[in-house]
Amino acid sequence: MNSADATDAVMVIEPSRGWGVARLRELWVYRELLYFLVWRDVKVRYKQTLLGAAWAILQPLATAAVFTLFFGRLAGIDGDGLPYPLFAYAGLLAWTLFAQGLTQGASSLVGSANLITKVYFPRMVVPVSAVLGGLVDFAVALPVLLIMMAHYRRWPGAGLALFPLFIVMAVVASTGVATWLAALNVRYRDVRYVVPFLVQIWLFVTPVIYPASKLAPLLAQWGLPGWLPGLNPMAGVVEGFRWSLFGSGGQPLPLIAASACTAVGFLVSGVLYFQHVERSFADVV
């Protein structure tokens, strides 16, 4: 109903069959609603908090400090030749964007039950807006990275041109996983308990704390291809972040390519599953 141009169109309501993809176009028709939901999430998130949007910086910054102390200093993990705080913060920026989108997205549909049972719009708007809300936090936390880069005198090269691509990749991966979890959460409230656990485990299998290059000898020893960690979409994103900004990590391209594929795979399968079960949301939520 957002499209005035569709005024005289006949809308047919009938049981949907199969795995329709046509409804994706509707997402574009409802782009204003998407905008308003992102705007609402961002507005509400830091209302009545003492520090407000500073939380978007504090979280990755404090985590980077803790990582630097325990993993950088005590455990002696090196950051691919980068100063460890810079290494960790860059990784955490990408990770936070992904993890926050995943967490918010997973609970988004159930949290919007009152809307879903009262008014029509493509349900996909809900998890997508939750993920996109994370971009605002990301934008707030990004300047701190620039300050750190200035401090450590690390300047990006030509790879910087690809940096936006990795942001998109993080959003794609996050949206993919979030749509899966959001849709599953409507039916199975177990998801609520799975998410914190999943985020924690996922952080450790992603090269945030350690560089992917550390894995190379291990993989070679077992005769496995070097791109294998890329099956985790976030491995490619985190490595790609550092690679595009600092040229670190050697030749991560096969790994990044593998991650791009799995990220898109998550998104496509997530969207398909979501649309398949979408019809029953209002009855079940």
Add this chain to the structure above:
Amino acid sequence: MTEIAVRAEGLSKLYRIGELHRRTTLRESIVAAARGAFRPSVRRPAEIVWALKDVSFEVGRGEVVGIIGRNGAGKSTLLKVLARITEPTSGRAEVRGRVGSLLEVGTGFHSELTGRENIFLSGAILGMRRAEIVHRFDEIVAFAEVERFIDTPVKHYSTGMYLRLAFAVAAHLEPEILLVDEVLAVGDAAFQKKCLGKMGDVSRQGRTVLFVSHNLAAVKYLCPSTLWLEGGGVHLHGTSEAVVREYLESTDAGGRALWRAEASVNDDRRASLLRVAVTDECGRVAETIGSDMPFYVEIDYRLADRVEGVRVGYRLQTPDGLVVLTSADTDPDGWGTDRGPGVLRSRCVFPGKLLNGGRYLLTVGCDVPMREILFFHEAVVAFTVQVSGSAGGAVPDGRLGLLRPTLDWSVRTLAETGRELPAEAGGSGSDDAGRR
């Protein structure tokens, strides 16, 4: 020839009981799947409910159609299917034009956001475009009368202000087809007119409205035709006059002064009606009441949880749908109070020497005013008032009117027959006229 705005053909919607209320967990699903592997799945008929069954009808462009029926007749489900909130199980419907649905007050409102922000948010959620909202913003604020507080978070609003603002946004929605559930239409006559009204407002000409309501008088007043749903199917579709009359006759048939809920029905609801009785002074159920005696209305209900701002009340009406009065247990204030959980009784004394003789029905409901209807039972009990000792009680002349109160009268002689009218008596007479 009228153009068709909504056409439904054999619309059906099936609910599995479990889907309606129980939350599923993965474990239950796995267990069920494992069981299913060893046992052919036989679905007992008790597990499914046809909320809609083979519903077919047509609504022409610009028609305003009322939808009536008892609880669980499928009214809300029909609106939800037409609004695309839920999918039909079978059948199809064609809808021509932009559809707007108002199933609740304040859809999408966020308590932390200001009035201004909520107008945009709620407007967008209800389907207005940004440009439309900007265009109508001042109108919405003026209609809601909240100019001074427009930049205050709505959590600081009074209930009245909150509802006015929510109404205002909804009233400025201008879809070609509007689906309205009763919640929105309770109370505020100005809003009803603005939202539903085609009367006199040229810009609203041609809007098609489907209006679910328990208020039969409103349906008769606002909607030329009415659709009566019964057990998920269309029972009757015709002029409101005729459909409402039939409906009331059917609900009155076998009407008694005592009603009890069937055991264990709807036990998982937040609120359920258990018993309604019309009794005499001694608490005995009274099918017939003398018109000079007070009588009592007892409403027993169960609240599963504590409910905030709730009230219980009844509508006293005649068998042809005329509402004599509406009363609530929170009168004169009228807003609700916090109650429950538990089984409660609201009891009302109805004074004697007020009603005229005749047959009366009570429609009993429980709601959070202007927000939510918790239960609503149309014409749940019926009783007869027999003229006894009230005004004109000694003369069997059948006084007209619903009420038969004894009013204060005075009689004096102004002029005796055969005499001239005294000058000062005529003067006082014109004084009277002047005062009137």
